[in-house]
Amino acid sequence: MSWMGYQRTDGRKGIRNVVAVAYLVECAHFVAREIASSDRENAHLIGFPGCFPNEYAQRMMERLCTHPNVGAVLLVSLGCESFNRVKLEKVVRDSGRPVETLVIQKAGGTRATIEAGKAFLARAVGEIAQVQKVPMDVSDLVVGTVCGGSDGTSGISGNPAAGRAFDCLVEAGAACIFEETGELIGCEDIMAARAATPELGEELRASVEKAARYYATLGYGSFAAGNADGGLTTIEEKSMGAYAKSGASPISGLIKPGDIPPSGGLYLMDVVPDGPVRFGFPNISDNAEIVEMMASGAHMTLFVTGRGSVVGSAISPVIKIAANPDMYRRLSDDMDVNAGRIITGDAGLDDVGDEIFDAVLNVAGGARTKSEALGHAEFILTYKTFEPIGPACLPV
Known part of the structure; x- marks a missing residue:
């Protein structure tokens, strides 16, 4: 390791x-x-x-x-x-x-x-x-996770498997970042119960409530037509599926883009701008979220997708996790992990979680992800505004 x-x-x-x-x-x-x-x-x-x-x-x-x-x-x-x-x-x-x-x-x-x-x-x-090369281990890593192109399989295979990997990473001392508050509407009380302190729990609730107000003002939601085509039926189902990729570890803090986690643990990133609604849809693509986690030091990102996504990222590798076994067969050249094996009964959540954990170690050691090998280096940065986080957000 x-x-x-x-x-x-x-x-x-x-x-x-x-x-x-x-x-x-x-x-x-x-x-x-x-x-x-x-x-x-x-x-x-x-x-x-x-x-x-x-x-x-x-x-x-x-x-x-x-x-x-x-x-x-x-x-x-x-x-x-x-x-x-x-x-x-x-x-x-x-x-x-x-x-x-x-x-x-x-x-x-x-x-x-x-x-x-x-x-x-x-x-x-x-x-x-x-540049001098030195020994690294898991405790030196910052790892992010996003989900995009979600379908009815994402919340029962890819996302919870990524959550199992996150639990292993946190236990080994890594800092792990999950997002996006706009896709966690309805999960605020569950997250607050996992917070390191009651004060942090209130900050977690407030971040999701802010996202709900933002989307209500714009007339947007986290539930898109493509999600429905993929078999998702409600925003509750979408939120719980997205929440699953956070795993079960205690939540150590709430950060905003560019805030670097001070230690190992699990962190929620609040990506919705502060202040009045000014900038339109908070993250216009999954790559915007990857960029924001990179700005907070993420060495790599776990990307769970059910419908399929072929993107990678500049600077930091992206590990693609296929939630849907049919999609994996079609896009296997772009996928690093087949979590669809959970759907077909060929593997359990822990099996795929261990596979994702091993993939993180291999990529950290220099192995190239599928998107790296293909030359993907997507990047997007737009206008936003944020206020500094308060002391309750990083209680550790």
Whole structure:
């Protein structure tokens, strides 16, 4: 249960050692993509498309560019956007990582910036290859979980199997993050009963109540047409299925995107913006949730799907768990674990939970997930706003 990881100056350890190529406005996206695509093995493209500044986006980019799986960073700016590139570069430089900022308007345009970016990328890959490797174990890991493309099998195979794996990880000292409060409506009292303190229990309830108000205002819900097509019948069924992936461990804290768990344990991430409803649907895709958990330090994400999803992620590997055996047969090239064996009676929850736990160890040790091997590196970051968490949210 140990392997070699990459030592970072803040004390955290990474399971990957990539160069993040980050665009700071949509106008720089193409140039950054051309740079990153020149070395798909080592460079991962991330970025924020907005021109108007946003404190949440700034915080997210700072966390992502100093993620333990990131060894170096190239920032690509158009030049006239409002993103604080100077502050971001300083944060990365202070973390001990090689970093450079290219401003397209000053560098000579598209071709010149791409060539300069490729030159930095080649230098950075060589430099981060010298990063010290040190022993890691489960207690060094932060692992997230999401479910997407849910169907009638998700809540009885994939999600509870992921929950069993979470219980094993927490017991071994890992920090595990589950979400999303908008898909946990109706489960607030159950979660409160698992909270480390009564005060944390109240915070958990409040986070779900906030999500319910947000969705009611927008006219949205967590229950989508695709879920119904897949055999889900009610929002209660959807919520309980999503809740199952949290396992049965005590809940140690409530965090928001970018908050790093202070110790091992189980944490709920509140992804719904604070304040009045301003930003539309809180997470417009499952990858937005993966990005937010990465910003909180997740080394990898367990992704449970019943209908099927083929996405991966930049920076942190995604382990795909197929809940539906028929879907697994169709999309086996994209799936890492077949939890559908529970449906067919070929395995129990504990069997698949152990398989997921072993997959986490293998991926942490360097084994590539299906999405990594295929080259998936999805990323999305939009506008939001959050207030700092209170002392009751991290009682441990």
